Amino acid sequence: MLPKLNPIARWLATLCVAVSIAPVHALEVGDMAPDFSLPASDGNSYRLSDYRGKQAVVLAWFPKAYTYGCTIECKSLAENGHRIREFDVTYFMASVDPLLDNTGFAAETGADFPLLSDEDKSVARAYGVLGDKGFARRHTFYIDKDGKIVKIDADVRPETSAEDMIENLASLGVARRAGSN
DSSP states (O other): OOOOOOHHHHHHHHHHHHHHHSOSSOOOTTSBOOOOEEEBTTSOEEEGGGGTTTOEEEEEEOSOTTSHHHHHHHHHHHHTHHHHTTBSEEEEEEESSOHHHHHHHHHHHTOOSOEEEOTTOHHHHHTTOBOTTSSBOOOEEEEOTTSBEEEEESSOOGGGHHHHHHHHHHHTTOOBOTTOO
16 A cells, blocks of 8 residues: 655655656657647638648747737738738637637737637647746747648747748748749
8 A cells, every 4th residue: 555645745746747748848840730720710710731731831829819919919910911921821820818809809900810719728738839827928830831840939029020920931931822022
């Protein structure tokens, strides 16, 4: 029979079990991007695997709708959407906010692209962006046509997020759409 553990020993044992079942490593460039199916601000649901073999995808995680930095980032992407769409890419912003919040936030910021809602936080966990306080950390994942992660930007600047995304798409060699320079 096992000895009875005091509260501190019980806590340490629980911590050891939790650490042992945590992911072995965070996502890295070259890894397959975890698939997802999430509802979006435009009334549709999007599945990453639907783009495999067809188009690159950018997934830009943001912490919280209606906050200062997230508003700046969303407006940057909305105001420069025509430049981003010169590339053969689909792009999303994603958070763990409820769909209703993201729908209102998209309307308020003029987002002309889908904002994904990961309310159960499972996709944020799979991407390793769920922070200690339950919000997603601001990270942008660049995923090629084959579904592999080709870049992870963990140093996103909200005020230049669109320009940075355009620069990254160009440097990664993402094809331009027909009729684009």
